[in-house]
Amino acid sequence: MTRAPREPLGPDGLVLDVRDRPGPAPLRFETARDGRLTVLRQGGRPLLLGALTGEGCCRDLRLHRLDGYRSPLPPIESSRMRSAAGWVHRYARWLEDADGTPVDDGRWGLARRTTFALPIWSCDFVRDWPAGVLELYCGGGWHGVLPLRRLSPPDAPRVKAYRKHVRDGTLAPVLLWWVPFLDGWLILDGHDRAVAALAEGRAPECVVLTRLLDEDQWRREAATVADSHRHHGERLAARPAGPGTERQRAVMEERYGDVLAGLPYEPSGIRTWPLPGGAPAWEALARTAMFECPSD
Numbered sequence: 001m002t003r004a005p006r007e008p009l010g011p012d013g014l015v016l017d018v019r020d021r022p023g024p025a026p027l028r029f030e031t032a033r034d035g036r037l038t039v040l041r042q043g044g045r046p047l048l049l050g051a052l053t054g055e056g057c058c059r060d061l062r063l064h065r066l067d068g069y070r071s072p073l074p075p076i077e078s079s080r081m082r083s084a085a086g087w088v089h090r091y092a093r094w095l096e097d098a099d100g101t102p103v104d105d106g107r108w109g110l111a112r113r114t115t116f117a118l119p120i121w122s123c124d125f126v127r128d129w130p131a132g133v134l135e136l137y138c139g140g141g142w143h144g145v146l147p148l149r150r151l152s153p154p155d156a157p158r159v160k161a162y163r164k165h166v167r168d169g170t171l172a173p174v175l176l177w178w179v180p181f182l183d184g185w186l187i188l189d190g191h192d193r194a195v196a197a198l199a200e201g202r203a204p205e206c207v208v209l210t211r212l213l214d215e216d217q218w219r220r221e222a223a224t225v226a227d228s229h230r231h232h233g234e235r236l237a238a239r240p241a242g243p244g245t246e247r248q249r250a251v252m253e254e255r256y257g258d259v260l261a262g263l264p265y266e267p268s269g270i271r272t273w274p275l276p277g278g279a280p281a282w283e284a285l286a287r288t289a290m291f292e293c294p295s296d
Contacts, residue, residue, distance in 0.1 A: 003093075003096060004016040004018045004019065009110070012088060012111065013109060013110055013111030014088055014089065014109075014110055015110075015212065015265070016096075016107070016109075018103055018105055018108060020105070021104045021105050023104040023105060024104070024273045025103060025104040025271070026042060026100045027040070027041075027072075027102040028040070028102065028271070028272070028273055029270065029272045029273070030273050030274065030275035031272045031273075031274065032278045032281070032282050033279045035052070035272070037051055037282040038050035038051075039275055039282060042069060042070065043099075043100065046285055047068060047069050047148060048063055048064070048066070048148070049063065049064045049065075049282065049289060050063040050064075051063075057137055057138030059136045060133050061136055061182070062132075062133050063131070064286070064289050065130045065132075067150070069148040071188065071189040072095060072098035072099070072188060072189065073175060073188070073189040078161065080172075084172065088111065088112060091110060095110075102177055102188075102209070102211075106211055107213070107215075108211055109209070109210045109211075109265060110209055110210075111207065111210075112173065112205070112206070112208075113207070114206070115203070119144075120143060120203075121194075121198060121204070124142065124145065124184070125144060126145070126146050126147060127151060129147075130150075130289075134146070134182060134184070136183065144185075145184060145185050145187060146182070146184060146186050147191050147194075148191075149191055151191060151195055152192050154195060154196075156192070159196045160196075162192055162197075163196045163200055165193075166202060171196065171197065172190065172193060173190070173193075173206050173207045174187060174193050174194045174204045175188040175189040175206070176206050176207070176208045176209065177209045177210075178209065178211075178267060180270060181269065181270070185208065188209065211268045211271075212266065212267060212268055215264075221266070222260055225259055225263070232252060233252070236248060236252065
C-alpha cells in the first residue's frame with residue numbers, strides 16, 4: 001500500500017492512518033453463530049479455529065491452530081539487529097509493504113512496549129501446540145500471548161543465536177497484535193526471539209500493533225464524556241463553596257482534560273467478517289483438523 005499519513009504516539013510510537021485497504025484484511029477473524037465460532041484466516045488459509053463455551057463471565061475459548069502462518073515481516077539478519085534503530089518506523093514500513101497482515105482501513109498504532117505483568121509471559125504464554133484454552137473472565141480477561149506457529153526449543157540453533165543478541169541488548173523486538181475480544185496479543189513476528197528472551201530470563205521487548213478508534217468513534221466518545229462532565233459539574237456547583245469543593249473541581253477538570261486528550265489513541269475493537277458457509281463450514285474445518293491431529 002502507499003505510505004499512510006503518520007502522527008507521533010507517545011515517546012516511541014506512531015499512528016498510521018490507513019486509507020487504501022478497504023478489507024477484508026488478509027489476516028482476519030471470521031465468525032459464525034453470533035461470534036461463538038471463530039476462524040483466523042491468512043488469505044485463504046485457516047490458521048486458528050476457536051469455539052466459545054460457557055456463559056456470562058465464565059467463558060472459555062477452546063482453540064486449535066494449524067500450520068502455515070507466514071510472518072508479514074522479512075527475516076531480520078543479525079547484522080541488521082546490531083545496527084538498526086527506530087524499530088517502530090521500520091516495522092511500519094514493512095507492514096505497509098507486506099501481504100498477510102491484519103491492517104485494513106483505519107487508524108493503527110505501533111508502539112514499543114518493554115514491560116509486562118509477570119504472568120503474561122509465564123503462565124499466560126501459550127506454549128502448547130496446536131490446542132489451547134483461553135479463560136476469558138469478565139473484569140480480568142485472559143491477558144496473555146498466543147503464538148501463531150509451533151515454538152522452537154530453547155536450544156534450537158536460531159534461538160541460540162538470538163540468545164546472544166539478548167545478552168548483548170541487540171535483539172529486535174517481537175511484533176504483537178492486540179486483539180481486544182481475546183484480551184490478549186497474537187505474535188505476528190518474532191516467535192524464536194520471544195523464546196530466546198524467555199530462555200535468558202527476560203520478558204521480550206515488543207512493538208505492539210493496535211487498531212485505534214477512528215475519528216467518528218472518538219468524537220462520539222468525547223460527546224459522552226462531555227455530557228458526564230457537565231452533569232458532575234452541575235452537582236458540584238450545587239454544593240457549598242469551600243476549599244474541599246474547589247479541590248474536587250480541580251481534580252475533575254484535570255481528569256476531564258486527560259480523558260479527552262487520550263481518546264484518539266484508545267484501542268478499538270477489531271473488525272471481523274462473516275465466515276463463508278457459517279457454522280457448517282466451521283464444523284467441516286474442525287473435522288479436518290481433528291482428523292489430522294487425532295490426539296487433540
